[in-house]
Amino acid sequence: xxxxxxxxxxxxxxxxxxxxxxxxxxxxxxxxxxxxxxxxxxxxxxxxxxxxxxxxxxxxxxxxxxxxxxxxxxxxxxxxxxxxxxxxxxxxxxxxxxxxxxxxxxxxxxxxxxxxxxxxxxxxxxxxxxxxxxxxxxxxxxxxxxxxxxxxxxxxxxxxxxxxxxxxxxxxxxxxxxxxxxxxxxxxxxxxxxxxxxxxxxxxxxxxxxxxxxxxxxxxxxxxxxxxxxxxxxxxxxxxxxxxxxx
Amino acid sequence: xxxxxxxxxxxxxxxxxxxxxxxxxxxxxxxxxxxxxxxxxxxxxxxxxxxxxxxxxxxxxxxxxxxxxxxxxxxxxxxxxxxxxxxxxxxxxxxxxxxxxxxxxxxxxxxxxxxxxxxxxxxxxxxxxxxxxxxxxxxxxxxxxxxxxxxxxxxxxxxxxxxxxxxxxxxxxxxxxxxxxxxxxxxxxxxxxxxxxxxxxxxxxxxxxxxxxxxxxxxxxxxxxxxxxxxxxxxxxxxxxxxxxxxxxxxxxxxxxxxxxxxxxxxxxxxxxxxxxxxxxxxxxxxxxxxxxxxxxxxxxxxxxxxxxxxxxxxxxxxxxxxxxxxxxxxxxxxxxxxxxxxxxxxxxxxxxxxxxxxxxxxxxxxxxxxxxxxxxxxxxxxxxxxxxxxxxxxxxxxxxxxxxxxxxxxxxxxxxxxxxxxxxxxxxxxxxxxxxxxxxxxxxxxxxxxxxxxxxxxxxxxxxxxxxxxxxxxxxxxxxxxxxxxxx
Numbered sequence: 001x002x003x004x005x006x007x008x009x010x011x012x013x014x015x016x017x018x019x020x021x022x023x024x025x026x027x028x029x030x031x032x033x034x035x036x037x038x039x040x041x042x043x044x045x046x047x048x049x050x051x052x053x054x055x056x057x058x059x060x061x062x063x064x065x066x067x068x069x070x071x072x073x074x075x076x077x078x079x080x081x082x083x084x085x086x087x088x089x090x091x092x093x094x095x096x097x098x099x100x101x102x103x104x105x106x107x108x109x110x111x112x113x114x115x116x117x118x119x120x121x122x123x124x125x126x127x128x129x130x131x132x133x134x135x136x137x138x139x140x141x142x143x144x145x146x147x148x149x150x151x152x153x154x155x156x157x158x159x160x161x162x163x164x165x166x167x168x169x170x171x172x173x174x175x176x177x178x179x180x181x182x183x184x185x186x187x188x189x190x191x192x193x194x195x196x197x198x199x200x201x202x203x204x205x206x207x208x209x210x211x212x213x214x215x216x217x218x219x220x221x222x223x224x225x226x227x228x229x230x231x232x233x234x235x236x237x238x239x240x241x242x243x244x245x246x247x
Numbered sequence: 248x249x250x251x252x253x254x255x256x257x258x259x260x261x262x263x264x265x266x267x268x269x270x271x272x273x274x275x276x277x278x279x280x281x282x283x284x285x286x287x288x289x290x291x292x293x294x295x296x297x298x299x300x301x302x303x304x305x306x307x308x309x310x311x312x313x314x315x316x317x318x319x320x321x322x323x324x325x326x327x328x329x330x331x332x333x334x335x336x337x338x339x340x341x342x343x344x345x346x347x348x349x350x351x352x353x354x355x356x357x358x359x360x361x362x363x364x365x366x367x368x369x370x371x372x373x374x375x376x377x378x379x380x381x382x383x384x385x386x387x388x389x390x391x392x393x394x395x396x397x398x399x400x401x402x403x404x405x406x407x408x409x410x411x412x413x414x415x416x417x418x419x420x421x422x423x424x425x426x427x428x429x430x431x432x433x434x435x436x437x438x439x440x441x442x443x444x445x446x447x448x449x450x451x452x453x454x455x456x457x458x459x460x461x462x463x464x465x466x467x468x469x470x471x472x473x474x475x476x477x478x479x480x481x482x483x484x485x486x487x488x489x490x491x492x493x494x495x496x497x498x499x500x501x502x503x504x505x506x507x508x509x510x511x512x513x514x515x516x517x518x519x520x521x522x523x524x525x526x527x528x529x530x531x532x533x534x535x536x537x538x539x540x541x542x543x544x545x546x547x548x549x550x551x552x553x554x555x556x557x558x559x560x561x562x563x564x565x566x567x568x569x570x571x572x573x574x575x576x577x578x579x580x581x582x583x584x585x586x587x588x589x590x591x592x593x594x595x596x597x598x599x600x601x602x603x604x605x606x607x608x609x610x611x612x613x614x615x616x617x618x619x620x621x622x623x624x625x626x627x628x629x630x631x632x633x634x635x636x637x638x639x640x641x642x643x644x645x646x647x648x649x650x651x652x653x654x655x656x657x658x659x660x661x662x663x664x665x666x667x668x669x670x671x672x673x674x675x676x677x678x679x680x681x682x683x684x685x686x687x688x689x690x691x692x693x694x695x696x697x698x699x700x701x702x703x704x705x706x707x708x709x710x711x712x713x714x715x716x717x718x719x720x721x722x723x724x725x726x727x728x729x730x731x732x733x734x735x736x
Contacts, residue, residue, distance in 0.1 A: 007722050007723070009672065009678070011722060012682070012721050012722040012723055013682050013685065013717060013721055013722075014715060014717060014718070015718075015722075016718055016720055016721055016722035016724075016725055017718075019722035019725070019726075020722070020725060023726075035723070035726050035730075037675065037723055037726070037727075038675050040671075040672040040673070040674075040675060040678045041668075041672040041678075043672070045668075046665060046668070046669055047638065048619060048638055048641070049641060049645070049661075049665065050614075050638075050641030050642045050643075050644055050645030050646075051645055051662075051665045051669065052642040052645070052646075053646070054665060054666065054669035055669070057669070057673050058669070058672050058673065061672075061673065086638070089558075089635065089638070089639075093642075140618070140619070140620035140621055140622075141619075141621075144620070144621035144622070144624070144625055145621060171622075172576055172620075172622075173576045173618050173620035173622070175576070175618060176618065177617070177618025177619055177620070178618075178619070179615075180615065180617065180618045180619070181707070181708060182704060182705060182707040182708055183265065183615050183707070184264070184265050184268065184577075184615065184616060185265075185707030185708065185710055185711075186265065186268055186269045186272050187265075187268050187272065187577055187580060187581055187616075188618070188707075189710065189711040189712075190272050190580045190581075191576050191577075191580065191618070192711070192712070216714070216715060217712060219715070220708070220711075220712030220713045220714055220715070221711060221712050223697060223712075223713040224699075224711060224712055224713045
């Protein structure tokens with residue numbers, strides 16, 4: 001099977017290790033990964049902040065770059081959520097029926113990494129080794145928009161050596177919310193405070209999630225507090241082996 | 248607790264959400280009261296909803312019923328008018344809050360009443376009826392326990408269903424001792440209720456006019472319905488000889504049998520009860536039973552504008568259960584007053600800016616009072632896609648700023664940054680160039696592997712969070728180095 005990797009502009013620029021890990025996991029499972037370099041940004045930040053006219057060219061670009069692939073996989077719940085759930089709404093804003101048609105064709109073929117592995121490939125053990133105490137924060141878009149359900153914890157539990165621990169009140173938002181984190185910084189930080197408390201209660205060394213945006217927010221708080229807990233993307237844990245450098 | 252004199256429905260500008268939120272976030276008593284109350288109701292709701300095997304089908308049915316009603320709202324309203332009139336009631340149409348207040352004050356005055364008793368009603372809060380009556384020399388007594396509490400305290404509601412959710416029993420005890428002149432009062436809920444009961448009983452018996460809102464009105468029969476927990480609402484709707492009900496036009500439901508759906512959805516979603524304690528229905532007037540005169544005032548006040556918006560109109564489907572408030576991580580921390588509206592929480596964030604209109608600075612901030620986590624949509628009994636409407640309204644706010652905000656709107660730093668980024672993302676080479684520029688440009692900010700302080704509006708991030716610097720190699724650089732020239736080049 002040949003898939004296109006949708007890296008997301010955020011991971012491309014700030015979290016290249018997540019991208020490398022995603023490629024590694026998929027290739028380990030015999031998937032042929034292609035990276036169309038013309039991809040840039042899906043337009044989520046623009047669209048969700050209200051700059052919807054500005055997001056339309058990015059929607060068109062995404063469709064053009066990815067439409068001929070059998071499947072598109074991304075290590076981000078929120079960017080996949082944008083494409084799968086909000087692209088139709090974006091396309092409706094234009095009078096372009098062709099765009100709407102193409103969006104509706106493409107959207108169901110775009111997957112978040114964990115749901116692609118568990119629901120599409122039917123794999124739960126990806127052959128990873130990660131001897132650390134890990135808790136998992138289900139990000140809102142992967143949980144409530146994409147409904148990835150138990151896919152990420154199922155993958156984590158199958159990792160060799162892992163000490164997996166449930167996060168209390170895990171389904172509550174961490175307070176990131178894209179530009180919300182800056183526009184409503186006080187509320188965002190108040191939400192983060194409670195999330196950090198729950199993370200620390202687990203006594204985990206690593207807090208993991210399927211979105212580096214939420215992790216950057218959680219990790220930024222942990223680092224500022226010198227909490228000694230790090231954030232690692234799910235893909236990097238799944239890519240970890242005895243031989244590979246541990247994230 | 249802060250006293251809010253004006254809100255989005257009052258004349259004058261209201262503060263932005265983020266400004267009001269900052270104030271309430273630092274109120275530790277409020278945080279404690281709200282955290283405790285919302286957690287309790289959340290857990291109870293989840294339990295009673297969980298025991299319904301057909302809950303999702305019920306939600307679907309509630310959604311379909313409301314959608315159909317909105318599609319034919321004009322027909323159902325005319326049918327309602329006819330049914331109410333036939334049953335001996337009188338129907339009045341009010342274009343806005345002012346007109347509604349005028350109609351109601353006129354009815355009260357025509358009966359020489361100086362005092363009225365009220366059932367909890369957000370519609371009358373929206374029109375500021377109490378203040379209007381006060382100006383006409385008429386005293387309105389709130390009889391819902393929580394409404395009474397905030398009326399005595401001179402505050403406004405902070406929750407759709409439990410207006411005094413921000414107060415704990417110790418605060419209420421103090422208030423009652425001060426305002427009702429009760430001595431020797433404990434903070435035990437039955438004691439507090441008894442004190443209110445004694446005070447209210449006299450008001451019920453004396454009042455000539457009762458004023459209510461309406462949860463539902465049936466087009467088919469003309470029956471109006473109030474759903475409440477205390478029985479005080481039933482006192483107001485049955486004891487005084489005159490009853491006036493103010494109802495938003497979206498509250499009409501087509502037929503009596505539709506209650507089957509709503510009476511299952513509403514109590515479980517709102518108070519987490521299997522069956523609602525006091526559900527009062529009345530159809531016009533009945534000889535020798537209840538009020539001798541009944542007036543139904545139908546309020547538009549921006550609702551037809553909302554109805555005209557294909558995405559926004561689902562906001563009118565709301566049955567005011569407040570489940571969305573109780574699960575909202577933003578509401579739980581900021582409380583209702585930060586929304587500066589009689590409609591707080593997620594539903595308020597979509598309803599208020601639409602009812603008052605986009606471009607009223609304060610309420611334009613409300614669609615942004617959400618992290619778009621989607622918890623509200625998940626619990627909404629009539630499946631209002633609140634995140635979708637929030638995003639839609641953000642679009643309207645930005646377009647209004649860009650198209651009608653003049654030079655100031657165009658030069659707004661956020662707008663400038665967004666335009667620049669949109670341009671960058673639309674061209675791969677420009678995007679890759681910007682990635683390189685960010686790596687080089689961050690050197691004055693990055694210290695020992697982290698950015699501790701960002702400039703300007705972005706400082707909100709680094710107030711409590713470090714930021715990871717841009718690494719030396721982008722993913723695409725790595726991909727190219729691994730795959731030679733790479734694909735798609």
